[in-house]
Amino acid sequence: MNIVICIKYVPDAQADLTFSESDNTTDRLGVEGLLSELDEYAIEAGLKLVEGAVGPDGAASTVTVLTVGPDRAADAIKKALQMGANAGVHVNDEAIHGSDAVATSLILAQAIKKIGIPDLVLTGMASTDGAMGVVPAMLAERLGLPQVTLASEVTVEGETVTIRRDGDLASETITASLPALVSVTDQINEPRYPSFKGIMAAKKKPVETWSLADLGVDAALVGLGAAWTTVESFAKRPPRVKGQIVTDEGEGGTRLAEFLTAQKFA
Amino acid sequence: MAEVLVLVDHTEGAVRKTTTELLTIARRLGEPSAVFVGTGFDGAKETLAQYGAEKIYRVESTDVTDYLVAPIAEVLAMIVGSAAPAAVLLSSSPGHKEIAARLAIKIESGLITDAVDVQAGDSGGLSTTQSVFAGGFAVRATVTKGTPIVTVKPNSATPEAVAGAAVEQAVEVSISESAKGARITDSQVKAASGRPELTEAAIVVSGGRGTGGDFSKVEEFADSLGAAVGASRAAVDAGWYPHGNQIGQTGKQVSPQLYVAAGISGAIQHRAGMQTSKTIIAINKDAEAPIFELVDFGVVGDLFTVLPQATKAVHTAKG
Ligand SMILES: Cc1cc2nc3c(=O)[nH]c(=O)nc-3n(C[C@H](O)[C@H](O)[C@H](O)COP(=O)(O)OP(=O)(O)OC[C@H]3O[C@@H](n4cnc5c(N)ncnc54)[C@H](O)[C@@H]3O)c2cc1C
Ligand SMILES: Nc1ncnc2c1ncn2[C@@H]1O[C@H](COP(=O)(O)O)[C@@H](O)[C@H]1O
Numbered sequence: 001m002n003i004v005i006c007i008k009y010v011p012d013a014q015a016d017l018t019f020s021e022s023d024n025t026t027d028r029l030g031v032e033g034l035l036s037e038l039d040e041y042a043i044e045a046g047l048k049l050v051e052g053a054v055g056p057d058g059a060a061s062t063v064t065v066l067t068v069g070p071d072r073a074a075d076a077i078k079k080a081l082q083m084g085a086n087a088g089v090h091v092n093d094e095a096i097h098g099s100d101a102v103a104t105s106l107i108l109a110q111a112i113k114k115i116g117i118p119d120l121v122l123t124g125m126a127s128t129d130g131a132m133g134v135v136p137a138m139l140a141e142r143l144g145l146p147q148v149t150l151a152s153e154v155t156v157e158g159e160t161v162t163i164r165r166d167g168d169l170a171s172e173t174i175t176a177s178l179p180a181l182v183s184v185t186d187q188i189n190e191p192r193y194p195s196f197k198g199i200m201a202a203k204k205k206p207v208e209t210w211s212l213a214d215l216g217v218d219a220a221l222v223g224l225g226a227a228w229t230t231v232e233s234f235a236k237r238p239p240r241v242k243g244q245i246v247t248d249e250g251e252g253g254t255r256l257a258e259f260l261t262a263q264k265f266a
Numbered sequence: 267m268a269e270v271l272v273l274v275d276h277t278e279g280a281v282r283k284t285t286t287e288l289l290t291i292a293r294r295l296g297e298p299s300a301v302f303v304g305t306g307f308d309g310a311k312e313t314l315a316q317y318g319a320e321k322i323y324r325v326e327s328t329d330v331t332d333y334l335v336a337p338i339a340e341v342l343a344m345i346v347g348s349a350a351p352a353a354v355l356l357s358s359s360p361g362h363k364e365i366a367a368r369l370a371i372k373i374e375s376g377l378i379t380d381a382v383d384v385q386a387g388d389s390g391g392l393s394t395t396q397s398v399f400a401g402g403f404a405v406r407a408t409v410t411k412g413t414p415i416v417t418v419k420p421n422s423a424t425p426e427a428v429a430g431a432a433v434e435q436a437v438e439v440s441i442s443e444s445a446k447g448a449r450i451t452d453s454q455v456k457a458a459s460g461r462p463e464l465t466e467a468a469i470v471v472s473g474g475r476g477t478g479g480d481f482s483k484v485e486e487f488a489d490s491l492g493a494a495v496g497a498s499r500a501a502v503d504a505g506w507y508p509h510g511n512q513i514g515q516t517g518k519q520v521s522p523q524l525y526v527a528a529g530i531s532g533a534i535q536h537r538a539g540m541q542t543s544k545t546i547i548a549i550n551k552d553a554e555a556p557i558f559e560l561v562d563f564g565v566v567g568d569l570f571t572v573l574p575q576a577t578k579a580v581h582t583a584k585g
Pocket of ligand 2: 006007008009036038039042066067068069101104108122123124125126127128130132133134135136
């Protein structure tokens with residue numbers, strides 16, 4: 001079974017994000033980055049699936065991780081290889097800066113075609129920075145693959161993938177034939193930490209770096225200028241005024257109720 | 267005036283409040299047209315008319331409802347093709363966001379997600395407001411290509427009852443085979459809690475690891491206020507409360523008038539789901555808990571004594 005996992009390098013969620021004054025894009029400079037935590041669940045799911053799968057003819061499985069991002073995004077690939085992925089592909093091109101989900105999904109789709117459509121394309125549920133949660137659906141649309149998204153459980157049997165999706169009103173079972181695109185939630189597993197052996201082995205694993213030209217993607221279709229939406233303005237909201245804090249000495253609940261009444265909540 | 271399409275969010279015809287909010291927003295931009303997909307049309311029609319739908323596209327084919335996401339995107343693309351609307355509005359639920367995503371690629375149009383406000387633009391088109399970076403920034407954005415597609419967060423508008431003609435238009439669909447790749451083979455409907463829906467509720471009371479697994483005091487306090495009940499991921503992961511009630515980055519994002527966090531420390535992933543709430547209250551034993559940085563009112567104390575006392579006082583106040 002061959003799997004391609006889309007992983008994103010994101011600024012650390014704990015860092016203070018801001019806007020770049022020059023072009024209204026997210027300012028990632030000087031912010032420490034890392035592999036999006038939510039993509040670790042996709043990596044773990046992919047590794048588990050191949051560990052459990054023995055091909056009909058004993059065929060080997062390959063797990064390839066794919067990222068679209070700047071030089072530093074190589075760190076995300078490195079971590080995934082340490083966890084156990086077999087190979088990495090890094091699409092890196094000056095022109096990509098400022099790309100939105102539409103452009104990112106285009107680049108990912110072209111890269112996956114170049115790798116060769118695998119049995120499964122795996123993604124996280126959302127990036128921890130942008131968190132639009134739309135790239136997986138866009139990617140499925142572009143690749144013409146069945147979209148089996150927001151899985152809290154995933155199994156593959158023969159040529160069929162089955163997931164459980166925990167919706168608001170119902171818990172659904174969804175099936176599709178391979179090849180398919182599956183996105184996973186943080187309910188699906190507990191991602192592993194790289195072992196010492198994994199860290200050593202990762203150093204020898206192949207990583208390819210591709211430019212837009214390598215993918216045959218016109219640079220005019222990506223980047224900030226190509227976006228189908230534009231930021232008109234942004235304003236920093238005034239910080240929250242620090243509220244009143246009381247220590248309970250027997251009447252904390254009463255004081256709380258008084259606040260609620262004063263604010264007309266009760 | 268151009269139509270503005272609103273994808274109806276409903277269960278068997280019971281229309282969700284987010285849809286009436288969208289109809290209200292649609293009226294600012296043009297003539298609201300509802301797109302109703304699924305069963306229960308008769309139940310939905312009245313609500314849609316009451317909140318201003320001038321037209322209702324009705325799609326009932328099981329080719330749409332038996333499969334995930336892709337067929338609805340195809341239906342919307344078809345209607346956009348014939349109606350040439352000024353915009354398409356959807357709710358910001360995960361499912362609707364995915365429909366919007368596929369639609370954007372199909373009709374080569376710009377998509378804005380998680381808007382908290384949508385207004386007509388100065389020079390035609392529309393202008394959205396999003397709240398980003400932990401609610402620290404308000405961003406105004408607009409769509410520069412195609413038919414604007416916007417997903418709007420719950421509680422972003424007050425539904426206004428304005429009678430609409432609700433002219434019914436049945437839509438014959440022929441869904442492509444490739445859109446029928448992901449089949450819903452089983453659906454276990456969840457039991458209703460009897461409390462308001464989390465994302466729509468005016469008040470949300472949440473419990474965390476500090477409950478030690480006993481949510482009774484959280485629930486009793488919530489019920490005294492007619493509130494919905496939420497939980498931190500720690501409480502959900504421990505199996506104390508259903509995942510559907512999780513608030514945060516990987517749970518629900520809520521923006522109620524009042525949010526109460528009891529026994530929750532206020533980790534960044536939790537904040538991501540509640541920090542745009544209008545008023546925030548916390549009860550926590552630890553005076554240093556980061557949640558106190560956000561609050562309008564906080565009690566440093568044990569939730570097992572503070573909440574019951576507050577519940578009683580609220581009942582007394584209400585008489
Ligand atoms: C990728 C990722 C996604 C995540 N997504 C989410 C998410 O969507 N939502 C979410 O909530 N978390 C999420 N988390 C987890 C998050 O980081 C925290 O671990 C979690 O929010 C902690 O929950 P808590 O506040 O209930 O527990 P804790 O951090 O353990 O805090 C418990 C608090 O209760 C207080 N307390 C204890 N006893 C009492 C008492 N008797 N009375 C009053 N106070 C008491 C303690 O002082 C403490 O402050 C995510 C983490 C990751 C890595
Ligand atoms: N630049 C990227 N490179 C690789 N994968 C990405 C990238 N952006 C998004 N993804 C994938 O798409 C998922 C959802 O991202 P998003 O729609 O940005 O929230 C992520 O969890 C990744 O799996």
